[in-house]
Amino acid sequence: MEVYSVQTIADWLINKSHDEGNPVTQLRLQKILYFIQGHYLSFKDGLPLFRRDFEAWRYGPVLRPLYDRFKMHGNDEIPKQETADIACPETEEFLNGMYAIYGVMGSTYLIGLSHDPNGPWAKHYNKNLHFNDEIIPKSEMKVYFDQFLKAEAVV
Secondary structure, three states: OEEOOOOHHHHHHHHHHHOOOOOHHHHHHHHHHHHHHHHHHHHHHOOEEEEOOOEOOOOOOOOHHHHHHHHHHOOOOOOOOOOOOOOOHHHHHHHHHHHHHHOOOOOOOOHHHHHHOOOOOHHHHOOOOOOOOOOEOOHHHEEEHHHHHHHHHHO
């Protein structure tokens, strides 16, 4: 399985959101990518979809390179990007499935999901720090998202 750049996955997601008529903002992009990476880690037994780590920021998990790239858009929709090809059909199918679930959710709902008090973000976020850049380990994301994979297997 190929490990993609976070830029490629973000561009794919941004373009998908435009194609579906529901363009993402910076905040929604960050949250949807968090859930995609978490489920992928669980589904692929710890193999990441992309190598970059999330940081525990006030409004949830953030990929700093994407924040820096898109911060000029503020709370506005991010415009469509150059074509982002996903080489593996299985990966694209996975991404489409994740988008069908998380891509329809609003920012407030996604924040609530990512702020689960038992989740990886909550373990690493320190509200007493003005700027918190603590890494959310992929290993903890995998363990957390494993519970959802197990729940789906029971259904």
